[in-house]
Amino acid sequence: MKIPVAAALLALASILPVASHAATGTAAGAAPVASANQPLVDGLVKRVNRAGASVSLAHGPIPNINMPAMTMLFKLKDPSWIAQLKEGQRIRFSAVLANGELLVTRIEPAR
Ligand SMILES: [Cu+2]
Numbered sequence: 001m002k003i004p005v006a007a008a009l010l011a012l013a014s015i016l017p018v019a020s021h022a023a024t025g026t027a028a029g030a031a032p033v034a035s036a037n038q039p040l041v042d043g044l045v046k047r048v049n050r051a052g053a054s055v056s057l058a059h060g061p062i063p064n065i066n067m068p069a070m071t072m073l074f075k076l077k078d079p080s081w082i083a084q085l086k087e088g089q090r091i092r093f094s095a096v097l098a099n100g101e102l103l104v105t106r107i108e109p110a111r
Pocket residue numbers: 059067068069070071072
């Protein structure tokens with residue numbers, strides 16, 4: 001009986017650190033996972049449609065919506081953001097697909 005118990009303890013000892021490490025990794029990853037859902041990507045403002053609160057962006061790849069780099073039109077989640085945008089401006093932004101439309105959910109100045 002001694003050997004199986006020791007073996008079981010050894011097995012537990014070897015499993016537990018792995019499990020707790022994995023749990024720590026998940027907890028630490030919780031905040032980044034939220035932003036990984038809507039990562040910031042590079043954009044260059046090509047055209048600003050103030051009346052329509054939409055903006056044409058030459059953008060880098062947008063992994064969360066499986067979109068390669070291209071130039072296209074986006075709506076803004078908050079139409080008031082349009083006032084901050086001008087043609088030729090470089091930004092970082094997040095976008096989602098909502099009700100069949102591409103929506104900019106966040107804008108930051110380019111780094
Ligand atoms: Cu696109």
